[in-house]
Structures are given as C-alpha cells and as structure tokens.
Amino acid sequence: MDLTKVVDLGIIYGTKVIQAVVVLVIGLTLIKMIAKVTEKALSARSVDPTLTPFLKNLVSVGLKAALFISILGMVGVKTTSFVAILGAAGLAVGMALQGSLGNFAGGVLLLLFRPFKVGDVIETGGYTGSVSEIGIFCTFMKTPDNKTIILPNGPLIAGPIVNYSTEATRRVDWTFGIDYGDDLKKAQELLLNILASDPRILKEPQSFARVGELADSSVNFSVKAWVNSDDYWDVYFDILEQVKLSFDRENLSFPFPRHDINLVGDSSVSVKN
16 A cells, blocks of 8 residues: 555545544533533423433433444444444343343333322332332332331332322221110210311311121221321321220220120020120
C-alpha cells in the first residue's frame, strides 16, 4: 500500500472519528438536558418520588444506547450485526436472570399503577403492615410488631393486595352474644347508646346493631359503625371493653357453649356442660 492510500484512508477515517466524537459530545449534552427536563416535568405532575429517578434513568440509558449504536455506524461498524449480538446477549442474560427480571417488571408496574404508596397499610402474601419503601426489585414493609418484611415485586404484583389506607373511612364490625333469657331490646339499646357516646364514631352512615344470628347457645348481635381510618383499631378495642363493662353493670350475660349428653339405656343419667 503506497503512502497516498494511507493518507487517504487516514483522512477518511480520521474525519469519521472526529465527526463521531463531535456527535458523542453533543449527544451526551443533549441527553443530559433531556433527562433534566424529564425530571422537572415529572415533578411538576406530582409523580411519585420513587418513580421519578427511575423514569429519568430509563430515558437516559435508552438515549445513550441509541447514541452509541449511531456512532458505531458513523465510523463504519455494521450496526445490524452489532444489534443482533446485543439481542442474543440480552436473551441469554434474560434467561439467566428470569426471576430478577420478573421482579424488575413487577417493580415497574407497581411504580406506574401505584396500587399503594409509602406509608399505606396493606395486606398481601399473608402479611399485613405499613409500606416503608418501594424498590425496583423488592418492596419493604413494617409489621405492627416492628418486623421488616421484604417482598419480591414479581409475586407481589401478581397476587391480591388489600390496601387499608386508600379510603378515608372504614366500617368496624363486632359480634356480641347474649343469653336467650336476657332482655333483647335492652341489649340492643345499650349497644346503640355505647356507639352513640363515642365521638370518634361517625354519625353518617348510621351505626347498626341488630340480631344477626340465633346460635346454639346465644343470640348474636351484628354491630357495625363507621370511623375515620386512623381511628379504626382504637375504636375496635375500646368498644369491646365498653360493651363488657356495660353488660356486667346491666346483668346481661355472655353465654358459654352448652352441651347436653344423655346416656342411652339409663334415662336417669344426664350430663350437662
């Protein structure tokens, strides 16, 4: 190869390299600007703080990958083969990290659809607690007894989720039983008065106390009241205590299960429990 051809090739490829470097610098600058604009736009729309950096990085990585492939094409690399190699490598990595990718996809769906947010009390996978962090691969939850539960996002998004914090109000349900010989109307009036005397119980919808079941050894009242979600457990336990104390004062009994056993062949023997 003579010197002239070397010089010509140097000029050709040198020009391409210079152009690629210029495009790289300009492209990275534009990508940085686009990422900042994306972050500001998401913040202006009050997008979840956990989702904002994830979407910003996703946009940045995607644009950088496209820029890198474009630069390779500028310097003469056949990008078709390169893309095919990347696709094959991605497939192999995807098969090796199938579980992790499922958790990643679950994290994306959680951040996009937001079935719950940090601070919500949820029930899922047999666990109940307050959400402390929503990550890309796992969600962290604090139980009432202060244990940390780490839930993979893949199974989490695929299973049922009960969110106790979505609504501002909740209904509290109790069941109280009295003896068949007790005054039914007296018990009903007493239950309604207990509910009415608690200022945390909402006036609307109205509280409810009616006979719900004629059981084997008791007449069971179904009692329902509406409260603000934050007051749910305090009201639940306080009303239990108030009903027990009030029933004791008014001589209303909580019956114990009873069983009559008759021995066949000897009518004089009867065992009661």
